[in-house]
Amino acid sequence: MAVGSRVGGEPAEEAVAGYRMALQALRELVVYPFLYARESCLLGLKWPRGLLLYGPPGTGKTSLVQAIVRECNAHLTMIDPTSVHKPHAGEGEKFLREAFAEAYSQASRGRPAIVFIDELDAICPRRDSRRVQGSRIVAQLLTLMDGNRKSSKKLPHIAVVAATNRVDAVDTALRRAGRFDSEIEVSVPSVEERLDILKLHTKNLHLHESVDLQTIAGYCNGYTGANLKGLCREATLLAYRRLSNSSGDEKMLTLLMEDWESARSQVKPSMIRASTVSWDDIGGLKDLKKKLQQAVEWPIKHAAAFARLGISPVRGVLLHGPPGCSKTTLAKAAAHASQASFFSLSGAELYSKYVGEGDALLRRTFQRARLSAPSIIFFDEADVIAPKRTGPDGDGTTTVGESLLSTLLTEMDGLELATGIIVLAATNRPKAIDAALLRPGRFDMLLYVPPPDVQGRHEILRIKTRKMKLGEDVDLWKIAERTELFTGADLEGLCREAGMLALREDLTAPSIDKAHFEAAVRSLKPSLTKAEVDQYTAAAIHGPSTRKH
16 A cells, blocks of 8 residues: 555655655655554664755755655645844744744644755855854754754654755755755656656646657756746647637647647756857868767767767867867857757856865766766866866965866766766867876867868858848958958957948948958957967977877
């Protein structure tokens, strides 16, 4: 017999789909101590009292708790930051004491009781990094959770469940046995779990025979439970609008596959950022794009072929070359072409004033990439994130850069067991990157991104002017010939300057003419010199990119 039927409520699985491990942990914490009270007394078994649920927003942590409450008709006491952080000293601690007293009162009457603490990281942050009030709240919660062990009389069993999006920000004193005994990750659902969630939210909807929920679940990579619920709602609204505007005899609200496809364009996954840059947005670099396509796109789109032949895909690609030559754009285009989630980090984001926060952000990014696979992690300014190690400082401490490098090496080595995750990085100074990263198994492929040649410059000019109104006398090839040493960024600025010159001349100008481009070429200088290009080329030949691909 199901647990839910033995305690009188509907099984939690009818309210939330997937998350079997989390549901089982909640039942052991809340329901089992009441169902098997006699057996536990005979065996001297002590039930756990605390469970910490962690994971990204919208994955269903609160919904899981509410489903268990309905299943076993438990009493629920909610605690959130607004109820604890009060303006006057002592009010937050008093609220906590009253919440636990209420839960104990309900439990003493034989009813399961849950104290649910939402956003635990905001209520009980690490005491070494926050204000005094936060320290008092943490101390009060520790006392209340230890109350059953320290009390002279035996208190009834209550379950303390907490939820957080930032598990590393929770005070460490709470994360030990006797307090939050277990920690369960409530992550982004897998394909199978997404299918279960879609079935749950569409069980009362009429789907056309063309609708394949398995296919929909497959292309909803990175969608949380909340995203999928929103997707179902949006698809239903689109079907309703179509029915309302229909002049035919259709009377039943039926969801078509086109409704789901349209809904997906409206409801975006909260866990990932998808790139919108395509290969067609990049001029020139034909051979380089082909290599990058084979290294990044093929392992994701043709994973079965790689597995059949026993080929290990490239794990990391380092793009190096002068600034403004489309290294970042190439990474975004590779992510778009492979339909992968795109996560981007720069050196500025990882260097924080708080010790360890950059390392934590790095670990969280890799964790999110694993949950959202297939995915691409892109590091801009790789020489800042992974500089060459110089050894400990004179006082024996490790620099922030060395700490970040150590974390990055660990995370990249951990990708050996992961599938569908590729790390891309870009730098203007490949020789400044620590050699430990530039070996097979980490950055397997090193690609030099040169300034565009005349053919590439012509393609870039054509791309940058495709939405501009050009005069009939404009010859983009001749402009390309006159802009040697111009990078892609320089050429974009050239097109913008030509347009501004046309407007300065006449705000009602119908087009941008040859004279405007010629004036722009005369007024602008390339950001690179011949000597600098020679230096970058020499680094590409004699530096870390000597590895052949």
